[in-house]
Every structure is written in C-alpha cells, then in structure tokens.
Amino acid sequence: MTLTLRPIPPFRLDYTVWALRRRERNLIDRWDGVTYRRVVVVDGRATELAIRQPDSKGGSTILVVATPAPLNASQKHELRSIVDRLLGLQIDLTEWYRIAEADARLGVLARRFRGMKPPIFPTVFEALMNGFACQQLSLEVGLELLNRLAVVSGHKFGEESGLSYAFPSPTDLLRLPVDAYRAIGFSGQKTKAIRQLAVATTLGLALDSLVDLEDAAVRERLLDLHGVGRWTAEYVLLRGLGRLDTFPGDDVGARKRLAKWLGCSAQLDYDAVAAVVDRWQPFAGLVYFHLLLQGLSEKGMFEDKSENPTERNDDAVQTARERFRNGHG
Numbered sequence: 001m002t003l004t005l006r007p008i009p010p011f012r013l014d015y016t017v018w019a020l021r022r023r024e025r026n027l028i029d030r031w032d033g034v035t036y037r038r039v040v041v042v043d044g045r046a047t048e049l050a051i052r053q054p055d056s057k058g059g060s061t062i063l064v065v066a067t068p069a070p071l072n073a074s075q076k077h078e079l080r081s082i083v084d085r086l087l088g089l090q091i092d093l094t095e096w097y098r099i100a101e102a103d104a105r106l107g108v109l110a111r112r113f114r115g116m117k118p119p120i121f122p123t124v125f126e127a128l129m130n131g132f133a134c135q136q137l138s139l140e141v142g143l144e145l146l147n148r149l150a151v152v153s154g155h156k157f158g159e160e161s162g163l164s165y166a167f168p169s170p171t172d173l174l175r176l177p178v179d180a181y182r183a184i185g186f187s188g189q190k191t192k193a194i195r196q197l198a199v200a201t202t203l204g205l206a207l208d209s210l211v212d213l214e215d216a217a218v219r220e221r222l223l224d225l226h227g228v229g230r231w232t233a234e235y236v237l238l239r240g241l242g243r244l245d246t247f248p249g250d251d252v253g254a255r256k257r258l259a260k261w262l263g264c265s266a267q268l269d270y271d272a273v274a275a276v277v278d279r280w281q282p283f284a285g286l287v288y289f290h291l292l293l294q295g296l297s298e299k300g301m302f303e304d305k306s307e308n309p310t311e312r313n314d315d316a317v318q319t320a321r322e323r324f325r326n327g328h329g
Contacts, residue, residue: 001069003080005062007089012115013053013062016087018302019289020119023140027147028167039157039166040082040122042075046155046166049083062089088117091242096283106280106287109261113293118286120242124207126167127240128197128225131232132190139253141185148184152176170198193227200225211241218243230270238285247284249273257291 017036021029030037036051050065064083070076084090100110121127133149134142150165153172157164173194181191201207210218215237222233231250237243248254249270258276259268268276277284296302 001066001076003064003066003076003083005064005080005083005089006060007062007087007117008092009060010093010115011053011062011087011089011117012057012113013051013087014302015113015116015293016119018296019116019293020086022292022296023143024301025140025147026143027150027165030164037164038086039155039164040079041155041166041169042070042078046157047079048157048164049079051083051087062087082122085120085122088119088242091117093117093286096244096286099280099283103280105261109287109290109294113290116289116293118242118244118289119239121240122167124210124236124240125170125197125201127236128207128222128228128232129167129194130239131235132193132197132227133186134235135190135227135229135232145185149173152180152184170201173198174202189227193225196226215243215246238288244285245282247273247277247288251288253295254288254291257295258287261291261294 013036014031014033017029017031021031028038034052037048039046039048041047045068047070048067050067051062053059053062064079066079070079097110097114100106121130130142130146133145146167150168153168153176155166155172157166178191178195181194182188186194197205210221213221218237218241219230219233222228222236223230229250231248234246234248234250237246238248255268255273258273259266262276277287280287
C-alpha cells in the first residue's frame, strides 16, 4: 500500500532522516540517499516502511510504501502516526524561522538546513534505550550496540540474504539471557538498567503517558528509573517527547559543536550552555539538531544541497561574529 502524506512545509526528508539516524551505520533507520526505510511492528506483524520525497528540494508530499499492506483502517492509522512522529511531519516551525531570521548567526544555520523537522522516536522506550546505549563511550559505539541488539532480538523482515530488523520491544529484550547482553558489548550496569526498564514496561509502566506532564515532572519521573541521569532525561525529553525547548547540556559533542559555532575558545559547561541557548527559547532543541546536521555535513556524511549554505553568506557570518563578541548576538 502506498500512502501519500503532506507535511507542514517546509520539509526536507534528507535532513530530517540524518537528524534521526545520526551516523551512516544504523541498521534501524536506513537511508540510501533517496529512500528512508524502517521496519516497524504493528499488531505483532513486521512491516517495512519505504519513504521518499518525489521533489528532493522540499516538495509538498511524501510517499510511504508499506509492505505488507495494513490489514485494516486501525493499522493504517497507526502506520501514519508512526511516520508523522518519526519525521515530525505535522510540527509547524513558522515561529522558529521567525526567531532565527531575527538573529544573524542563527538565520544562516536555519536557512542552510531549512526543512529539517525534529524527529521523535516512535516510543519513549526506544528513546530511553538509545540513551542507555549512547552513554557508553561514544555515539558510534552506542549505535553499534543497538544494531547488534536488533539483529539478535528484533522482528525480522525480508529474506535471509537481505534481512532488515525492527527495534526490539520490551518483550523481545526480556527473551534475551543476561549473557547475551554482555556478548553484544553492554556493561553489567547497562544490562541491569535495560532489563529493569523492560520488566517495568511489560508490567504496566506507561512511559508514553509522560507526554501529558510538564518538563520538570518528566525529569523527576525519568530520574527515578535505574540508569537514568540528567543527560538521558534531557535526551528523552527532546528525542522521545519532542520538547523543543530542551538542549541536552551534558552532551559533550553538542557542547563542542555549540562552542565552535559561537567561536568560543573556552569549553562550555552545563550552565554556560543553558545561558547561551536561552536567547533562542523555546527552540533550543532545534539549535541542537541544526548543529548536529552541520557536524555531520562537515564530516562528509551527506551532501549539503542547500541553496543557502553557510559558505554563501560570509557577510552574515562575519556580522554575527561581531555582534556576539560585542555582547549583542
């Protein structure tokens, strides 16, 4: 079945997918430069979503091919909801672009990646799992651990010669013995945190109900979970609940990107990050995503096809730097 969805413009599938997948080696969120693919599980059945944007420069529609086709209207609705959430299709960023255009430095960045929508994981459970995995050493290591976990426990789709994998559910993870986690590369503490979360979720912990709570209450609930610290809680607020006012200030990579972008010679600590991004509220999280894309572009992970790349607006960049140094940025 092919679904035609119409995101609130502007929308760029390529930028949004890269903000979601973060690295080239990601077996869950797959991208070949044209089509984004992900296996999801609806009513116990693995379904592959193949999503493309006919006009790669930001057309008004995206096409979603679901294989196999949904069996009823309820499954069709759930698939649409998953895509809307993953790609932020119905998030209106009009106010973000207005704020960005009023700031010379931020305006350059917003124009460069215009059409990127903030992606949200399908469930808060998946967001927490990403947080647990990426606490270990580096983002690359964390994503590789999740790749391995999906291979050994997630629902499979396709033929043996070309299998794809869904992100594992709490029930999937509880079927794995403890030793399997250690063999994958998870530490003892991370294994304990994952299994405790999976048990609590299967017993009725309603993580997705956190969407109804204010940020402070969400942080409090999350910090009560084993293995969750401030970084993970803020990561879940942004990537699991779509709280765009959240810039994970303990994210070392994000701190470095922010300092580099601002031209700061000194390192930024948590409080300094909060003070800097306050001027762009309630969209500090969008600054986080845009700086992530800039970092990925600089590493050559995707081709920047923006009509307004930073390099084409040197005057605006210089003006922004001068304003920031003079305390007016």
